Amino acid sequence: MSDSTDIEIVTLEAKCGSCGEIFDYPTLSDFAYGEFIFCSENGRVHAYCEASNPAAKLIQVLLPEDCGAELYQSALAELADPILGQNLRTEMRCPKCTSPKLEYWGGKKTGSMWVKPTTYKSLLSLPRNELVQKVSNFASGFRFAVVSDSDEVV
Numbered sequence: 001m002s003d004s005t006d007i008e009i010v011t012l013e014a015k016c017g018s019c020g021e022i023f024d025y026p027t028l029s030d031f032a033y034g035e036f037i038f039c040s041e042n043g044r045v046h047a048y049c050e051a052s053n054p055a056a057k058l059i060q061v062l063l064p065e066d067c068g069a070e071l072y073q074s075a076l077a078e079l080a081d082p083i084l085g086q087n088l089r090t091e092m093r094c095p096k097c098t099s100p101k102l103e104y105w106g107g108k109k110t111g112s113m114w115v116k117p118t119t120y121k122s123l124l125s126l127p128r129n130e131l132v133q134k135v136s137n138f139a140s141g142f143r144f145a146v147v148s149d150s151d152e153v154v
């Protein structure tokens with residue numbers, strides 16, 4: 001499991017606000033512009049994504065021009081290939097109970113962990129039209145969830 005693309009990332013302490021579990025999570029320095037860390041739905045797997053990744057760039061180009069950072073990062077997480085069967089999300093989750101509610105995070109430095117890069121094989125294997133549609137659908141679904149006035153997508 002030590003692919004050369006895995007990178008070692010510093011971990012900090014966080015505490016779950018639901019079950020009280022104290023756990024380590026990987027975090028990038030404030031200076032890591034254009035790099036993101038995502039977390040699996042069960043809180044046990046993490047992945048990093050660089051905005052310079054060609055697939056990430058493609059997603060950015062296909063999203064609406066005025067889309068905010070939140071939509072952009074969510075698209076990068078949720079359109080990525082699952083890791084160990086787990087879909088990725090932008091928020092950190094408790095590895096014990098999977099709650100995204102944390103009592104605190106950014107606690108003391110606890111060490112480091114090896115983190116895999118996001119891949120986009122399933123997205124990139126789509127025919128052009130379906131790929132464009134998938135990103136477009138994601139953007140309208142996201143907008144709908146946030147402001148509840150979406151454009152109809154045919």
Ligand SMILES: [Zn+2]
Nearest residue numbers: 016019094097
């Ligand atoms: Zn928990």
